[in-house]
Amino acid sequence: MKFMVIGADGQLGTDLLKVIPMEEVLPLTAADLDITDRNKVFELVYKHKPEMIVNTAGYSRVDEAESDAEGAFAVNVEGARNLAQAAREIGAGLVHISTDYVFSGKKNSPYQESDRPEPLSVYARSKLAGEEAVAGTLNRSFIIRTSGLFGVAGCLGKGGGNFIDSVIAKGKMGRPFSVVDDQFFSPTYTMDLARKISQLSRTEKFGLFHVVNHGACSWYELAVKTFELIGLTINFSPSRFAELNAATAAKRPSYSVLDNAHLRAVGLDDMRPWPEALSAYLLEKGVAAQ
Numbered sequence: 001m002k003f004m005v006i007g008a009d010g011q012l013g014t015d016l017l018k019v020i021p022m023e024e025v026l027p028l029t030a031a032d033l034d035i036t037d038r039n040k041v042f043e044l045v046y047k048h049k050p051e052m053i054v055n056t057a058g059y060s061r062v063d064e065a066e067s068d069a070e071g072a073f074a075v076n077v078e079g080a081r082n083l084a085q086a087a088r089e090i091g092a093g094l095v096h097i098s099t100d101y102v103f104s105g106k107k108n109s110p111y112q113e114s115d116r117p118e119p120l121s122v123y124a125r126s127k128l129a130g131e132e133a134v135a136g137t138l139n140r141s142f143i144i145r146t147s148g149l150f151g152v153a154g155c156l157g158k159g160g161g162n163f164i165d166s167v168i169a170k171g172k173m174g175r176p177f178s179v180v181d182d183q184f185f186s187p188t189y190t191m192d193l194a195r196k197i198s199q200l201s202r203t204e205k206f207g208l209f210h211v212v213n214h215g216a217c218s219w220y221e222l223a224v225k226t227f228e229l230i231g232l233t234i235n236f237s238p239s240r241f242a243e244l245n246a247a248t249a250a251k252r253p254s255y256s257v258l259d260n261a262h263l264r265a266v267g268l269d270d271m272r273p274w275p276e277a278l279s280a281y282l283l284e285k286g287v288a289a290q
């Protein structure tokens, strides 16, 4: 299958290039293609005629989006729509990546694809509108909601690195710090997500999917497990989500755990538990305890 990967130097894009055989993939960075440029999208899609486009590009600066709705909607909605329309023109499929933030957190048990989204922020509204733009344009689409990504390339959209890298750096600095212990989600290794995208996109099982590593934890629990796996004893304290949420521009859900219900229904939910995925990530980074 011939893939076109958008956002190829991002956290997820980098891992997609590791799992999709080189001869099957055309990687495109933002320098090669800005997805908000409709003419360029159509030009490159017509030129290369991919069978499957994977859109990992996103405006992910959640707080900045509150004062830059236009920027967030341009990438997360219009960019996604451009790709879906171009894919439809040539009969290609599209994998589009969305987020656990489309939910409000009020449910307090794992969210399935059939649960009603209730976005709390501009970023979340733009991601939900992006899902709707893709689903409304293209039948041959996979919309994949995921959560708390960690991968070796780090999230470019958030200035590089990820939560795990930053908590290790803080721990090694030796100064006191705190981590939120009452906001729960499903941390997900981009290598595992990339493998699942590669597998799912070769099927005809189009639709909306939650794809996360199994289980759930708070940011505090994720930090504790990280230090345990790298063999460091670090003292840090739990903090409250309500305090963080009051201090940031964007409101976030206190609970956004996802259940891979659709993936399970189609017999493809072999995602491993997040602690195993974290262990594999730390090994790949070369920071796991020997």
Ligand SMILES: NC(=O)c1ccc[n+]([C@@H]2O[C@H](COP(=O)([O-])OP(=O)(O)OC[C@H]3O[C@@H](n4cnc5c(N)ncnc54)[C@H](OP(=O)(O)O)[C@@H]3O)[C@@H](O)[C@H]2O)c1
Binding pocket: 006, 007, 008, 009, 010, 011, 012, 013, 029, 030, 031, 033, 034, 035, 036, 055, 056, 057, 058, 059, 060, 075, 079, 097, 098, 099, 100, 146, 147, 148, 149, 150, 154, 155, 156, 157, 158
């Ligand atoms: N990170 C998370 O925890 C998380 C959680 C849930 C969902 N997601 C979603 O998962 C997807 C991938 O996340 P990630 O962590 O891999 O993000 P990332 O590291 O920021 O990668 C995104 C890539 O898209 C590119 N890009 C941004 N705007 C673009 C545009 N207008 N046209 C073309 N390319 C553009 C970026 O390039 P430049 O940096 O050069 O602009 C970057 O290469 C995103 O859609 C995000 O919303 C992420």
